[in-house]
Amino acid sequence: MSQAQPHIGIVIGSTREGRFGDKPAQWILELARARPDMGFELIDLRDHPLPLFDEPVSPAWAPVQNEAAQRWAAKLGTLDGLVVVPPEYNHGPTAVLKNAFDYAYNEFSRKPIAFVGYGGVGAARAIEQLRLVAIELQMAPVRNAVHVGMVEFLGVWQQGKSFADYPHLAQAANAMLDDMAWWATALKAARSAA
Numbered sequence: 001m002s003q004a005q006p007h008i009g010i011v012i013g014s015t016r017e018g019r020f021g022d023k024p025a026q027w028i029l030e031l032a033r034a035r036p037d038m039g040f041e042l043i044d045l046r047d048h049p050l051p052l053f054d055e056p057v058s059p060a061w062a063p064v065q066n067e068a069a070q071r072w073a074a075k076l077g078t079l080d081g082l083v084v085v086p087p088e089y090n091h092g093p094t095a096v097l098k099n100a101f102d103y104a105y106n107e108f109s110r111k112p113i114a115f116v117g118y119g120g121v122g123a124a125r126a127i128e129q130l131r132l133v134a135i136e137l138q139m140a141p142v143r144n145a146v147h148v149g150m151v152e153f154l155g156v157w158q159q160g161k162s163f164a165d166y167p168h169l170a171q172a173a174n175a176m177l178d179d180m181a182w183w184a185t186a187l188k189a190a191r192s193a194a
């Protein structure tokens, strides 16, 4: 990876034992790493055990005090964009993911964010909510997303299928990654010019 390339974090949106989230995260990581225009790393929130938000003020106004939160913010600071891989819990984002968004601010700002959702409706409802959260963090949510819906979700989880058995998913992923490349390159240049 050259220095000039955008570096993108792929964040698994679930931390529970036995989660499905590893599967779509590994799939998108492999697909993304085949691209020559961006670098990628997998980010597991299990490696960032943040307490439920407990800071004196919003991270928009002061650096976080909690040590795990400082490591989380430092990690976000190395990234030029995020691909979040969320499930949907009760038609919304997982609490662990929302908590991770609440624990930083400037490190998210002016960077693109994209989604690879999975579940009954490909986590579409959770993703729409996450897009609104991302806008408040001054991120740029990209238009294209991957929605691993019920048929594909059950196929991979219970029926021995792989993501490659559903070619429309790679098609959607490439459109999402094209969006990410455009926005990550443009916003990286704009941030360094500012």
Ligand SMILES: Cc1cc2nc3c(=O)[nH]c(=O)nc-3n(C[C@H](O)[C@H](O)[C@H](O)COP(=O)(O)O)c2cc1C
Residues within 6 Å of the ligand: 014, 015, 016, 018, 019, 020, 021, 022, 087, 088, 089, 090, 091, 092, 118, 119, 120, 121, 122, 123
């Ligand atoms: C608390 C909870 C709420 C859920 N709510 C939804 C939901 O609203 N929509 C949906 O499609 N799936 C829902 N599910 C099913 C999840 O899609 C499924 O459990 C999935 O495997 C969760 O991702 P994970 O295994 O990576 O944690 C829910 C699961 C849990 C544990």
